[in-house]
Amino acid sequence: MSKTVTFDGAAPVGTINFGIGQPSADLLPVDLVKTASQSFFDEAQPFELNYGVTQGDARFLQSLAGFLTSSYGAPATSDQLIVTGGNSQGLDLVSVVFANPGDTVFVEEPSYFLAFQIFRDHGLNIVGIPVDDDGLSVDALQEALKSHKPAFLYTIPSYHNPGGQSTTEDRRRRIVELADEYDFLIVADEVYQLLYYYDKPPAAYGTMSASERVLSLGSFSKILAPGLRLGWIQTSERLLGQIKAHGFINSGGSINHISSLIVRKAIDNGSLETHIESLRHSYRSRVEAMDAALHEHFDGIAEWTRPDGGYFFWLRFDESVDTAPLREKARAVQAGFQGGTVFSSQGQLRNYLRLSFAHYGEDDIREGIARLRSLFSKIK
């Protein structure tokens, strides 16, 4: 008897849940991964099934360096790169290697909610720094540095989760200057850097790794497939040396060695680049469908800025609105979203909500937004 195939966080059949920040099935490239895997296994040598070297397979790192050089428009070299199991694991790693229990870390307010738990798992104290339409507020950061000494600042510089905005080039430069001045590291989660649907975002922090202050975390989850559990950290040779010495990597060798050898083939045969280009087209149509549907149903009810990349719309409602209890009501109309509070390290942002356009096509997006409309009343 066949069993319904599902995935972690799947919505019940018939429900359009914009809380799901994962790609839809039609954007997960089974054939691409199959061809890359076949090409790897056709030539595979027994040693490739052994432990990989701690930093990552040299041939994969070479291909990744070439990919980043062309994608970020600045030279990347394999001696700045170490393989990870995706940005979640990268965050866990930097929390162990570059902070001690009891240390403070700065996060953006709002920020990627699942990162909070990773930091708390390591006994880190979280302090939120506000963001605005231009990204992380440098003034607020400077103010907070007067009373705190963070081990690192966790930032999502391009196409923020949940905010959708990007930190400007000027602010990025100022943040690196402050990191030098106040002696802290910048952990830049660049998971959406290549998912731009209009102009390109400001240069990735990965291009600034020579500064000795920057750890740029990248991942194949959003540009290829989350199930590969593959990503990288781009940083200076000195910081990379500290990561390599970590016990888990020292004991296990390259993280997700075989996944990396398969992805190497997808980089080298050009299929990854073609896939990313087609994702940009698909997501751009979805962004525009969601923006239009929101204008049709939510003008005068909420405020938002159409994101230029990434996965998310971030809606602000009148102060009197609390979105959390509305999630239950959304279930009743077979719709869904993420309430704002989970993205706040301080339990604030009750009058916000996050919508992902990654998991549904345009028709479902229009239908889902129409369903959500009934939960809210006009501001005035």
Ligand SMILES: Cc1ncc(COP(=O)(O)O)c(C=O)c1O
């Ligand atoms: C900002 C951010 N960081 C990290 C992740 C998880 O990344 P990975 O799949 O590479 O662990 C996500 C996924 O939603 C994300 O939005």
